[in-house]
Amino acid sequence: MNHKLIENGTVLIHNDFLDNYEELNNKFDEYEFKPKHQPEHEFYENRFQAYPTWETDTLEIIDEDMSKKIRSQFQNLFDIPIKYFESRLRYTLDSEYQKSKLAGSDYGYVHYDMIGGVPYEGEAEPRGVLGGVVYFNQSISAGTAFFTHPWETQPDIKIGAVRNRTLVYSATRPHACCHDTTVEKRCVLLIGLVLDLYYER
Numbered sequence: 001m002n003h004k005l006i007e008n009g010t011v012l013i014h015n016d017f018l019d020n021y022e023e024l025n026n027k028f029d030e031y032e033f034k035p036k037h038q039p040e041h042e043f044y045e046n047r048f049q050a051y052p053t054w055e056t057d058t059l060e061i062i063d064e065d066m067s068k069k070i071r072s073q074f075q076n077l078f079d080i081p082i083k084y085f086e087s088r089l090r091y092t093l094d095s096e097y098q099k100s101k102l103a104g105s106d107y108g109y110v111h112y113d114m115i116g117g118v119p120y121e122g123e124a125e126p127r128g129v130l131g132g133v134v135y136f137n138q139s140i141s142a143g144t145a146f147f148t149h150p151w152e153t154q155p156d157i158k159i160g161a162v163r164n165r166t167l168v169y170s171a172t173r174p175h176a177c178c179h180d181t182t183v184e185k186r187c188v189l190l191i192g193l194v195l196d197l198y199y200e201r
Contacts, residue, residue, distance in 0.1 A: 006168060034054065161178075
């Protein structure tokens with residue numbers, strides 16, 4: 001049932017979601033993070049011309065046990081099997097954000113999530129391709145903004161960050177991370193999943 005609500009535009013909000021949240025939170029700084037930028041697959045002369053981030057490889061590679069624990073909890077949200085699942089940790093630093101081309105903006109780039117190699121262009125919106133985020137900070141201004149169209153500058157919905165709050169949404173819904181200048185290190189777990197119904201088309 002949840003996937004039908006999400007297809008119709010619902011952003012699923014689940015507070016206190018991960019039962020192993022404290023374990024993941026305690027391990028957060030033990031993982032290796034690499035300097036990245038978003039959008040990742042676009043060329044920029046340097047990270048600060050884009051949205052500068054620090055990210056791990058997928059947990060499926062670097063911590064398989066943790067990945068399995070997280071995946072099973074997302075599977076509990078749906079009555080359709082998850083066929084593809086990926087998760088990674090990310091943090092952004094306000095000190096780097098202020099050096100970037102996005103300085104002064106409340107939002108990062110409005111974008112779609114590309115998950116599991118699912119093609120979007122030239123096709124009807126793929127069903128069952130979902131994005132998700134779990135927060136490690138508390139800030140009404142450091143959550144996620146959702147837009148009706150990618151060219152809009154003001155969001156339709158803005159949801160604040162709460163520790164262990166999880167959002168699940170259609171990966172093809174335009175969205176952007178929110179930025180709070182009072183939070184030096186914004187930490188999140190990013191999720192991408194594809195439900196079995198996508199492959200049944």
